[in-house]
Amino acid sequence: MKISRLMFAGLASLCIAAPALAAETTETAPIPQEGVGTETYPGIPSDTIEKLGGPAGIKIIVDDLFYYILDDNRINQLFISHGKVERQKALNTELVQLVLGGHKQYEGASMSAAHGDLGITLTQFNAVVEDAYLAFEKARVPYSVANQIIAGLAPFERDIVTR
């Protein structure tokens, strides 16, 4: 019966989608407020940060992410040429906590301000996502929990990918 309920949810989403269409093109994803998190459908469970090992665990995952990014010949030049890798790591650690509903100040610029003129392609964005899954595996994050982080960060694709 779970299936039919989910199908119903899908149908319901269609009905909701139609009037929302007009707003779609201009929508950007704001950095969530402290303790709120990205509003996703369905929502991100409140214990996700805990499951990731708290703020310290998230820092390790982000460190692993940059380990894979800097080894990834498809995209590493993009990150190296931008410089300040340690600051990028720190900001990403803050951001992951924020999108999951954690209490953390985010000191960076908005996603569109930070990435708008870098000309990042969807192919490059997807490469970072693939590296993120490698980082989750390295830190032994279960796939279902990893997808909570992806869900929280996914809306930034609209701001980061400009080409």
Place this chain on the structure above:
Amino acid sequence: MNRRTKNKRAIGRQLSVLAALFAVSGAASAGIYNDGKVLATGGVSMTDGAGGGGITPWATITGYETRDGINGDIHYTYVHLPSYDLNSGGVAVGLWDRVELSYTNDSLPTGSTYDTVGLATTTVNTALGGLGVSALDTGIEPFNTTVRMNVFGAKVRVFGEAIYDSDNLIPQVAVGAFYKVNSNKALLKTLGADKSKDFEIYASVTKIFFPISTLINLTGRYTSANQTGLVGFGGPDGNHRTFRFEGSIAYLLNKGTAIGAEYAMHKNNLDGALNLKVAGLNLDTTNNPVLAGALSTLTGPTLSQKESDWRDAFIAFFPSKNLSITMAYAMLGNIVLTPHQDGYYISLQASF
């Protein structure tokens, strides 16, 4: 159709497949080749050749290209049913994650099922021949009748982002069409179908719900197909297309494995009689009890063409961006005279 024309057609078909492959490899050298989608997000190939699940087209565009380039794939699917085997082989290209073009050849060797009917009608033919009446053309050979169908498909993504728009409920939406040409005209006439070739149009909506690692696809298909067109289109009452609902749900176990289930509504266009034409007279089995009796003696008590909705449960593996392996249990129900056509399904897809 004589053998030479058949061979020519087969060669033409192979050339078109080669041309499509060259188009993809040509793109590689021109720098528009792209395989930037995240693993598994290109979906697999359905038996009509479109990107999607196994029996339902999704709003996703086939191949691993993003909006930055083009990509393509070939697939081979084999479904082993108690009375039939379905083989589906085809090629598809995805252009800038916007347009998908596909070609697939479905062939359905009917095995022993139609051998029985074929023998029955051959026997009847022989008897009629003896009476000086011209023979029945049922399209059923005494042995090894194979149903063949060419499916040409096109799909366009209209709007929406199935993957990354986790903060809204707007799905990815695509519209598509198939043009299906079944080459077994005489057999389809015998089975009561109105047409041997027809088009279908569909709209699909697909959305990934990341927090629950689940993909949902809903499709409405406007069609009059009997068993996807393998048993032609329409029935004794004509060719009436209607919207039919299809749905897929997939749960991602990890980044390279998905499990799920699918459903595709079918219609009962042919739940009546077999049409056997004798000397221009339409002798269907309802007003020809002798023939119906002769056939049902040989095929069993139920001479029903009642058609079932299709269902399947699947597991798909994506070991790399170049290969996917889908295994399923397909529950196709009643298929022309034979009930309980449930069996195993395996599909290989190679992407370039």
